[in-house]
Amino acid sequence: MFNPSRDQVRRFFFDVWAKYRAGLPLEGAEQPALEAVLMHPEYHALLDQPDSHTERDYLPESGETNPFLHLSLHLAITEQLSVDQPPGIRQRYERLLKRVGNVMDAQHDVMDCLAEMIWQVQHNQAAFDSAAYLHCLDRKLGDT
Template sequence: MFNPSRDQVRQFFFDVWAKYRAGQPLAGAEQPALEAVLAHPEYHALLDQPERHRERDYLPESGETNPFLHLSMHLAIAEQVSVDQPPGIRARYQALLTRYGNAMDAQHDVMDCLGEMIWQAQRDQSAYDPAAYLNCLDRKTGQA
């Protein structure tokens, strides 16, 4: 399993943005990462200044969203949907795509469920619960 450090994740997004701005080709996970970045123009200035934002902490208690976590969750969701893992996520994602008509709104609904599932696992010091994740998605799609 690939388990990059915080610095590696941040550098990955800085590099993707720099390559895009320089007109250089992207490979592998860089393309879906760029799609997420382009859909979030509020992060563009941040990605233009790696020296300023590489070490910054984003604290939820301060009401801040961590842009690197947010973009990483987009990548995780894209991967989950591509391999249909957990089984059934692809169909639920497709239902959200139909509802919203665009990938970012659909992914943000999935992200709400993914974040909730991760938070619950951390809070309860328990394993990932794919059934709870899919149940959350069912509520989002109106299938619950």
Template sequence: MFNPSRDQVRQFFFGVWAKYQAGQPLAGAEQPALDAVLAHPEYHALLDQPDRYQDRDYLPESGETNPFLHLSMHLAIAEQLSVDQPPGLRERYERLLKRAGNAMAAQHEVMDCLGEMIWQAQRHQTAFDSLAYLHCLDRKLGDA
């Protein structure tokens, strides 16, 4: 399993943005990463300044959202959807998409559940609970 460091993740997003601005071709995960970046114009100025933001900490207790984590979660969701993992995720996403009306809003709904499940796994030092993830989505859909 690929497990990049914080610096590698940040360099990846800075690099994708720089390539896009230079009109260079993107490869592999760079295109879905760019899609997420383009959907979040509030991060463009940050991505224009890698020297300033490469090492910046984002503290949740200060009410800050880590833009690199946020963008990475979009990539994780895109990958999960591409392989329907956990099984049933894609169907739930399609229903959220229909209700929300756009992909970013639907992905943010999924992201709420994904973030909660990651937090729970870290907090309790357990494996990621795929069933709880799906149940969280079911609650958002009004199925639970």
């Protein structure tokens, strides 16, 4: 299983942005990564300065959002949707998309649930609970 380091993840996003800016072709996961980056113009200047941001820490206690984690979660959601894993996520996402009207807001709703599940896994040292994840999405849809 691929488990990139913090630096590898950051380098990936810096490289995707640099390739896009240079008009170079993107491959594999680079295209959905670019789509996430394009939804977040607030990150473009940061991605133009890899030397200044490769080592920076983003502390939630200081109210900071880690842009690389945020973009990685968009990428994870895109992958989950492409394979409908856990089963039923695609259908829930499509309903969220219809409700909110745009990809970014729908993905951010899913991201809220995904981030909560990741926190639960880390906090409880337990396996990822797909049923709880889908239940969280159902709550966002008003189904529970």
